[in-house]
Amino acid sequence: xxxxxMDLRLPGPVQVPKEIQMAMEKSxxxxxxxxxxxxxxxxxxxxxxxxxxxxxxxxxxxxxxSSGASALEAAIINTVGPKDTIILCVxxxxxEYLQGITDHIxxxxxxxxxxxxxxxxxxxxxxxxxxxxxxxxxxATHCETSTSAINNIKDIAAIVQETEALxxxxxxxxxxxTPLYMDEWGIDIVATGGQKALMQPPGxxxxxxxxxAWSVIEKLQCPSFYFDLKLYKKDxxxxxxxxxxxxxxxVCGLLEACNMIERSGGIESEYKRHAALRDMTRAGVRxxxxxxxxxxxxxxxxxxxxxxxxxDQFRKLMREEFHIALGGGLGKVKNKILRLGHMGYTxxxxxxxxxxxxxxxxxxxxxxxxxxxxxxxxxxxxxDNPNC
Amino acid sequence: xxxxxMDLRLPGPVQVPKEIQMAMEKSxxxxxxxxxxxxxxxxxxxxxxxxxxxxxxxxxxxxxxSSGASALEAAIINTVGPKDTIILCVxxxxxEYLQGITDHIxxxxxxxxxxxxxxxxxxxxxxxxxxxxxxxxxxATHCETSTSAINNIKDIAAIVQETEALxxxxxxxxxxxTPLYMDEWGIDIVATGGQKALMQPPGxxxxxxxxxAWSVIEKLQCPSFYFDLKLYKKDxxxxxxxxxxxxxxxVCGLLEACNMIERSGGIESEYKRHAALRDMTRAGVRxxxxxxxxxxxxxxxxxxxxxxxxxDQFRKLMREEFHIALGGGLGKVKNKILRLGHMGYTxxxxxxxxxxxxxxxxxxxxxxxxxxxxxxxxxxxxxDNPNC
Numbered sequence: 064x065x066x067x068x069m070d071l072r073l074p075g076p077v078q079v080p081k082e083i084q085m086a087m088e089k090s091x092x093x094x095x096x097x098x099x100x101x102x103x104x105x106x107x108x109x110x111x112x113x114x115x116x117x118x119x120x121x122x123x124x125x126x127x128x129s130s131g132a133s134a135l136e137a138a139i140i141n142t143v144g145p146k147d148t149i150i151l152c153v154x155x156x157x158x159e160y161l162q163g164i165t166d167h168i169x170x171x172x173x174x175x176x177x178x179x180x181x182x183x184x185x186x187x188x189x190x191x192x193x194x195x196x197x198x199x200x201x202x203a204t205h206c207e208t209s210t211s212a213i214n215n216i217k218d219i220a221a222i223v224q225e226t227e228a229l230x231x232x233x234x235x236x237x238x239x240x241t242p243l244y245m246d247e248w249g250i251d252i253v254a255t256g257g258q259k260a261l262m263q264p265p266g267x268x269x270x271x272x273x274x275x276a277w278s279v280i281e282k283l284q285c286p287s288f289y290f291d292l293k294l295y296k297k298d299x300x301x302x303x304x305x306x307x308x309x310x311x312x313x314v315c316g317l318l319e320a321c322n323m324i325e326r327s328g329g330i331e332s333e334y335k336r337h338a339a340l341r342d343m344t345r346a347g348v349r350x351x352x353x354x355x356x357x358x359x360x361x362x363x364x365x366x367x368x369x370x371x372x373x374x375d376q377f378r379k380l381m382r383e384e385f386h387i388a389l390g391g392g393l394g395k396v397k398n399k400i401l402r403l404g405h406m407g408y409t410x411x412x413x414x415x416x417x418x419x420x421x422x423x424x425x426x427x428x429x430x431x432x433x434x435x436x437x438x439x440x441x442x443x444x445x446x447d448n449p450n451c
Numbered sequence: 452x453x454x455x456x457m458d459l460r461l462p463g464p465v466q467v468p469k470e471i472q473m474a475m476e477k478s479x480x481x482x483x484x485x486x487x488x489x490x491x492x493x494x495x496x497x498x499x500x501x502x503x504x505x506x507x508x509x510x511x512x513x514x515x516x517s518s519g520a521s522a523l524e525a526a527i528i529n530t531v532g533p534k535d536t537i538i539l540c541v542x543x544x545x546x547e548y549l550q551g552i553t554d555h556i557x558x559x560x561x562x563x564x565x566x567x568x569x570x571x572x573x574x575x576x577x578x579x580x581x582x583x584x585x586x587x588x589x590x591a592t593h594c595e596t597s598t599s600a601i602n603n604i605k606d607i608a609a610i611v612q613e614t615e616a617l618x619x620x621x622x623x624x625x626x627x628x629t630p631l632y633m634d635e636w637g638i639d640i641v642a643t644g645g646q647k648a649l650m651q652p653p654g655x656x657x658x659x660x661x662x663x664a665w666s667v668i669e670k671l672q673c674p675s676f677y678f679d680l681k682l683y684k685k686d687x688x689x690x691x692x693x694x695x696x697x698x699x700x701x702v703c704g705l706l707e708a709c710n711m712i713e714r715s716g717g718i719e720s721e722y723k724r725h726a727a728l729r730d731m732t733r734a735g736v737r738x739x740x741x742x743x744x745x746x747x748x749x750x751x752x753x754x755x756x757x758x759x760x761x762x763d764q765f766r767k768l769m770r771e772e773f774h775i776a777l778g779g780g781l782g783k784v785k786n787k788i789l790r791l792g793h794m795g796y797t798x799x800x801x802x803x804x805x806x807x808x809x810x811x812x813x814x815x816x817x818x819x820x821x822x823x824x825x826x827x828x829x830x831x832x833x834x835d836n837p838n839c
Binding site (some may be wrong): 092100133163258266287290 | 455457459461463465472476480485490516521528552555644646652653654672673674676694696697698699701770
């Protein structure tokens with residue numbers, strides 16, 4: 064009956080609010096579509112100006128018409144040459160992804176690692192920088208989407224800032240959901256995508272760049288034409304727009320997302336709302352008797368990983384029986400964890416619905432569950448902190 | 452009153468049919484958005500299978516979440532290394548754009564040129580190949596969007612096919628509107644975007660690759676991770692999808708575009724429809740007493756360039772008074788030509804409206820025009836060939 068009904072409790076892509084859908088749909092009509100039109104140029108300038116608040120920065124924000132993944136590549140190839148050294152903080156699948164990029168361009172990689180579910184010790188970054196003083200950059204994943212652990216970006220930034228190296232951050236699944244103060248913390252590049260807590264359908268990436276990073280970028284020949292950040296800076300600052308046809312609809316959608324965040328109390332209130340959703344989720348998981356992958360101190364406000372053997376069978380049942388899509392494990396934790404997404408367009412009632420359905424799903428896949436227990440755990444937490 | 456009303460008679464982006472808007476909007480909801488979901492994977496496979504007809508090919512069609520421009524870069528960086536030679540056929544602004552890409556990667560470039568408004572002599576390509584037998588590829592723009600001239604891709608393909616070199620084609624503004632037979636003509640890579648005659652809003656590029664090209668691609672290290680075609684081939688063929696989050700909405704929109712073309716009689720009838728629109732437009736321009744930039748033999752069915760001094764003042768009036776957006780000149784013909792778009796979601800009545808408004812606009816900007824003359828010229832042509 065409801066083949067096309069589905070609640071997305073995924074770590075992205077996420078449900079798109081009606082307001083953003085409408086902003087996008089409006090752009091399919093005139094005169095936005097003419098992207099050299101002054102009307103669209105005003106929208107573009109307003110969007111990238113408002114987007115600064117999202118990164119807590121005064122730096123220019125550049126929209127790339129491509130997936131979030133491409134912004135990570137743009138950060139590296141604009142700042143690190145093939146013979147340079149880069150330090151990667153690797154705590155899961157998306158840390159390995161960074162290594163995929165660096166292997167492609169052939170730079171020397173120094174890895175600072177932690178077990179999946181744990182985070183990097185900032186002091187290990189300090190040691191790596193001492194042992195590799197030639198390192199041009201340190202790249203860290205903020206929220207590691209494969210494990211739901213949050214790296215300590217603030218402390219790593221303070222350490223990198225003492226050196227000549229640039230500090231690059233993958234904020235794809237952390238932006239808006241987790242505190243990130245680009246300027247205050249001293250981050251040089253933040254790269255992200257729209258399809259997570261920014262509530263957009265996929266197709267737009269964002270990247271923002273400090274003065275320290277620009278001084279490196281301007282001296283380096285970027286191997287890619289499409290991702291050459293110098294070209295974007297020039298065109299955006301001169302009011303021409305972007306060097307290549309932008310995804311007009313997603314620029315309009317992003318402006319609406321910025322406006323929604325502004326109207327609902329600003330970025331700080333989004334941090335609080337996501338933290339409340341996280342705490343509610345963790346309370347519900349614990350009340351179900353399941354084990355969390357990440358300690359409280361490093362738990363992401365945007366998604367929660369839960370240990371569960373044969374997770375994919377359970378996910379299939381949740382999808383087919385209750386029309387709720389949950390994330391699964393990637394790489395070496397495939398079929399061993401669930402990833403419950405609670406970023407963007409998600410409220411407390413969505414989480415209660417998920418827990419109620421999970422209780423039935425666990426029962427039907429042979430687990431011992433007391434009906435109502437997960438819901439009650441989440442409810443009690445909500446009574447303590449109803450900020451979501 | 453009608454600040455947001457605008458007819459797009461532009462050489463892209465183009466007006467988006469309601470059917471495609473609805474297909475995209477539907478995808479903002481469940482369960483499509485979960486792009487690893489089997490439902491979306493089926494849509495993706497159906498889309499890339501149907502898209503083969505658009506290129507007249509049996510080869511795999513790869514969707515890239517990025518602008519059309521990026522597909523041109525992907526074609527080059529996957530087949531030509533930094534020390535290799537590439538022959539570029541340059542007949543306008545977008546030919547120069549190819550040079551921008553090759554300059555970035557630092558390959559040796561041999562240019563085969565023609566004046567803006569004219570096309571490359573295929574025999575000149577033969578000579579360039581003889582003089583540069585080491586050339587790894589020849590790249591030609593099919594429809595040069597800055598001039599509305601169509602290069603003779605069929606004859607160039609026949610010449611390149613006799614050599615080891617690959618033949619790469621920029622079909623951004625030609626695809627669907629102009630005959631292009633990838634397999635029959637022997638083209639190795641066709642790169643295009645959705646925001647022209649494919650009737651999509653911008654944000655999706657398509658690239659298709661021959662066996663001869665794959666054998667080169669597989670031996671070469673692609674400098675870009677995001678645009679490494681090997682990764683796409685692997686994931687698409689194994690049913691995993693795409694290596695990076697795809698623009699789900701635009702994949703759904705593209706499927707609807709393929710279905711619309713299929714329902715309306717197939718790709719061959721689109722060629723005829725666009726040719727009829729072109730002939731009607733050229734008849735109207737001539738009846739207005741204006742000069743066409745391109746000879747009949749090389750005129751694009753997707754857009755028509757018209758010589759006009761102070762074109763930008765006229766365009767401004769057309770936009771403000773009649774809510775019709777016309778394309779202007781790029782590069783060295785800036786302010787000297789109009790570019791009238793008639794690709795995709797455009798019918799005969801749209802063109803009559805444009806001519807009627809142009810007559811008034813020309814009068815108001817000091818030109819001598821007999822009212823009704825341009826419209827009548829286009830009407831007479833339509834009576835001869837009402838195929839649009």
